[in-house]
Amino acid sequence: MRGESVFPQLEQLLPLVSKPIQYVGGELGAVVKPWESATVRWVLSYPDAYEVGLPNQGVQILYEVLNEREDVLAERTYAVWPDLEKLMRERDVPQFTVDSHRAVGDFDLFGLSFSTELGYTNMLTELSLAKIPLLAADRDESHPIVVAGGHAAFNPEPIADFVDAAVLGDGEEAVLEITDIVAAWKREGSPGGRDEILLRLAKTESVYVPRFYDVDYLPDGRIQRVVPNRPGVPFRVHKRTTMDLDAWPYPKKPLVPLAETVHERFAVEIFRGCTRGCRFCQAGMITRPVRERSITTVAQMVHDGLEFSGFTEVGLLSLSSADHSEIGDICSGLADQYEGTNVSLSLPSTRVDAFNIDLAQELARNGRRTGLTFAPEGGSERIRKVINKMVTEEDLIRTVTTAYSNGWRQVKLYFMCGLPTETDEDVLQIARLAHNVIKSGRQATGSKDIRCTVSIGGFVPKPHTPFQWAPMERPEVIDARLKALKNEINSDRSLGRAIGFRYHDGEPSLIEGLLARGDRRVGAVIRKVWENGQRFDGWSEHFSYRRWVDACAEVLPGLGVDLEWFTTREREQSEVLPWDHLDSGLDKDWLWQDWQDALTEYEQDDCRWTPCFDCGVCPSMDTSIQIGPTGHKLLPITPVNTGLRVPAGA
Amino acid sequence: MGRTKNQPTGGQAPVVQRIRLRYTKRGPLRFTSHRDFARAVERAIHRAGIPIAFSQGFTPHPKISFASAAPTGVASEAEYLEIGLRERVDPADLCKALDAALSPGLDVIEAVEAVAPGSLADRITASLWRIELPGVSDEQLAAAVAAFVAQSEVLVERLTKQGRRTFDTRDAVVSIGAVSSQTSPPGVVVTAPCAILDLVVRQVTPSVRPDDVLSGLRVVADLEPSAPHSLKSARATRLAQGTLTPQGEIVDPLDADREPVAIGER
Structure with missing residues (x-):
């Protein structure tokens, strides 16, 4: 049954x-x-281990939005570890939801959220354990409609064979619209079967149904064109934007697990979108425009979320939290409200200026001091101009020194390696910067008891960014640069001892690059590598570069391309990109101009404070920036712990 | 002025009342590990608005202490913990509020104020366990138990954090016997035809857990359930823990705190 x-x-x-x-x-x-x-039943998945998937905000928001509807039921499923996968196959136990332990294959819709491309192999495990045919083309009316969302869905071509549909952008309203369309179709007795429901979804112009598009290739392997193969199907599919976030204050009832997870806190998204224009940042590009939650909504969400969940830590999240127009009042207001309680507040700190330290000081008033992270991203002034991260060395030294003087003994500095036009020298500059940070810190505090951690991530060019045309650097070059950097940091033993160094090898980034900018031909690689046992690509102990390279070598030459073609090759302006028919609102000409500006080290301002620079999003999506200040202030509230209460919902 | 910048400001309120609680780990939630439960109970205390006291220092911790917790995967009808409060509350109200704040299956069933001397841990010297053994017949189990009882020492091996250890399981076992499945108490669901074992085991170091005794039965009598069952899929439940009397009975560790009130009311 x-x-x-x-x-x-x-x-x-x-x-x-x-x-x-x-x-x-x-x-x-x-x-x-x-x-x-329920009339319509959704199963939602973040295809990674429970400990990573459960805290995912996207899934939690959609889960709550859907379950608030009386005629809708939504449950969750996560990737099972290989030990359980093996037993489930032996004993014929299907992929299940954790809520009611129902079989995933029984639901109407199976939504998967991909923050990164590294969840693709886990999706195949989930489909196969659910006994859903891996290829969308092999499914019939008895199978759920498989829908991809999340940032990686802005180029779902590598998984086009496996998903029935993809939704670009904000999900709150999109899931409800899809629900309504499916509900109506079911009420009518499911006319026309799977084909008909997918066509109805495609006609909305905001649900991408890969099977309704044909991709033609040129003899040299590039894409010639992507065109609809069915009347009524739009040439381009547009992203969704949820405006007025105050009207969508989710999660209201955050999921609080018994198991330990990677984030043990209540997270409140204080705004969505970012206009800083960092050229490597896909999130900043595809979530435009900036939409703030007001100070009063933020405070209400913090209050309700803490009371409901019993969490003692709150994170005020966004892509650049210090940029909220009323962040000062939010931080001091919340610090006042929770003073004397054991609630700790944190702000992911990436903005490199003294203001950020003021905010952190304010939040630390309760006696709990969270870590400070600054992200200059590039080691040299030159490369920071290329990526449009407007931070001078002077800013950085001053900011970090202020942090040390105010009692922080450790700061974290985040950089990337493998950026476009990067030279060995650009990376070695990171060592000099770190040395100067420690020197100035010691001078300012008169103490040797200060440290910094240099953390390096590999750059991966992503679709819908100015770097979508850029060649990736080869892993050997990245690894050599990181080794040289490590030596340079330790070249001065006294300073080197105060500097921690964390980095990732170049190899996983290359595979992420393949999956990020791949086209439909990459689907065969994903399938092959999964059949060869690849799972949990985001986990270094499970990731196998060898397995990916072998799968590429086995599959891609027959299709006239190879791993390098997708990764280390620079694209030309005229090339049809696999995601050109998917509309993030960004004007492709503007993106190209911004790429050219990057190459000439020309910086772009933030349109929140300066005039519009015509990236194209607002006019094409009919949206606009929504920011304060509202002028509201937070009033002191009665302390949370007055009298016992019998909480609802347990 | 003497305070340095890195010291936390302000002290924590002192403990004015200590409450001892009995709780359960039932059904699917028997897979909750002790660490998981400790986190869940801390959050539930906040949700329920319980005026918990905190330790002093940089990272103040809530005043919660646990008496010997059942292993992950083992259900329990009798787990105990003690909390320190900075304001007095009615234990019955606290019991209700905390129970509502915890997931069903983690049920708080009793709360009493700590009045008698001695810690909870001092009052716990033994546990009564019930183990359901799917795939094992009554005769099989009876034979294994007889073989076990006949020995003065039954050595088993277990992988611990310190590596592989060998220890005796026989001496800690106060009583062991097969029971009929008709007598299963509330909260224990018998899902498949299977033999049932009752065990009273003393608290010793290294601890002897229900699965160790099963290993002992395998050692002495080759006890092995029929496929697809295994000794690993046996379901153990702690029915009681407390002070072991010379008669071999287990006294509820909350009795000592309950007594003065009970006498006054009689």
């Missing part, structure tokens, strides 16, 4: 696997509804 619990079968396996609690559910905030009560 559909919707039946498979827990009795699963329960037999749980004593045999590691951390069984992650498969049990029972989270605070979880919703369990009778199967028959």
Whole structure:
């Protein structure tokens, strides 16, 4: 029977696997509804381990938005670890939801959220355990409609064979619209089957259905064109933008797990979008325009979320939190409200200026001091102009010294390696910068007890950014640069001892680059590597570069391309990119101009404070920047712990 | 003025009342590890608005202490913890509020104010366990138990954090016997035809857990369930823990705190 619990079968396996609690559910905030009560049933997945997937904001928001509708039921599923996967295959236990332990294959829609491309192999595990055919073309009416979302869905071409649809942009309203369309179709008796429902979705122009588009290739391997193969299907599919975030104050009831997860806190998104214009940052490009939550909504969400969840830590999240128009009042207001309680507040700190330290000081008033991270991203002034990260060395030294003087003994500095036009010298400059940070810090504090950690990530060019045309650097070159940097940092032993160095090898980035800018031909690589046992690509202990390279070598030459063609090759202006028919609002000519500006080291301002520079998003999406100040102030509230209460929802 | 910049400001309120609680780990939530439970109970305390006291220092910790927790995967009807409060509350109200704040399956079933001397841990010297063994017949189990009882020492091996250890399981076992499945208490669901074992085990170091005794039964009598079952899929439940009397009975560790009130009311 559909919707039946498979827990009795699963329960037999749980004593045999590691951390069984992650498969049990029972989270605070979880919703369990009778199967028959719903017209439309969604299963949502963040295709990674529970400990990573559960805290995902996107899934939590959609889960709550959907379950608030009486005629809708939404449950969650996550990637199971290989130990359980093996047992599930042996004992024929299907991919299950953690809420009611229902089989994933029983639902109407299967939504997967991809923050990165590294979840693609796990999606195949989930599909196969759910007994859903891997290829969308092999599915029939009895199978769920598989829908991809999240940032990686802005180029879903590498997984076009496996998904039925993809949604670009904000999901809050999109899932409800899809729900309505599916509900209407089911009420009519599901006319025309799977083809008809997918066509109805495609006609909205905001749901991309890969099967309704043909891709033609040129003899040299480049794409010739991508065109609809069906009347009524739009040439381009547009991203969704949820305006007025005050009207969507989710999550209201954050999921609080029994199992330990990577983020043990209540996160409030204080604004969405970013106009800083860092050229490497896909998130900043595809989430425009900036839309702030007002100070009063933020405070209400913090209050309600803490009371509901029992968390003692709050994160005020966004792509650049210090840029909120009322961030000063938000921080001091919340610090006042929670003074004397054991609630700690944190702001992911990436802006390199003294203001950021003032905010952190304010939030630390409660006695709990969170770490400070600054992200200059590039080691030299030159490369920072290329990536449009407007930070001078003077700014950085002054900011970090201020942090040390105010009692922080450790700061973290974040950089990238492998940026376009980067030379060995640009990377070695990171060492000099770190040395100067320590020297100035010691001078300012008169103490040797200060440290900094240099953390380096590999640059991956992403679709819908000015760097979408850029060649990637080869992993050997990246690794050599990082080695040279490490030597340079330790060339002065006294300074080197105060500097921690963390980095990632170049190899995983290259594969991420393949998946990020790949086209439909990459789907065969994903399938091959998965068949060869690849899982959990975001985990260094599970990632196998060899396996990916072998799969590429096996599959791609027959299609006239190879791994290098997708990664280290520079694209020309005229090339049709695999995602050109997917509209993020950004004007391709503007992106190209910004790429040219990068190459000539010309910086671009932030349109929040300066005039519009015509990136194209607002006019094409009919949106506009929504920022304060509202002028509201937070009033002191009564302390949270007055009298026992019997909380609802447990 | 003498305070340096790195010291936390302000002290924490002192403990004015200590409450001892009995709680359960039932059904699927028996897979909750002790660490998981400790985190969950801390959050539940905040949600329920319980005026918990905190330790002093840089990172103040809530005043919660746990008595010997059942292993992950083992259900329990009798787990205990103690919390320190900075304001007095009615234990019955606290019991209700905390129970509502925890997931169903982690049920707070009793709360009493700590009045008698001695810590909870001092009052816990033994546990009564019930183990369901799917795939094992009553005769099989009876034979294994007889073989076990006949020995004065039954050595087993277990992988611990310190590596592989060998230790005796026989001496810690106060009583061991098969029971009929008709007598299963509330909260224990019998899902498949299987033999049932009751065990009273003393608290010793290194601890002897229910699965160690099963290993002992395998050592002495080759006890092995029929496929697809295994000893690993046996379901153990702690029915009681407390002070072991010379008669072999277990006294509820909350009795000592309950007594003065009970006498007054009689």
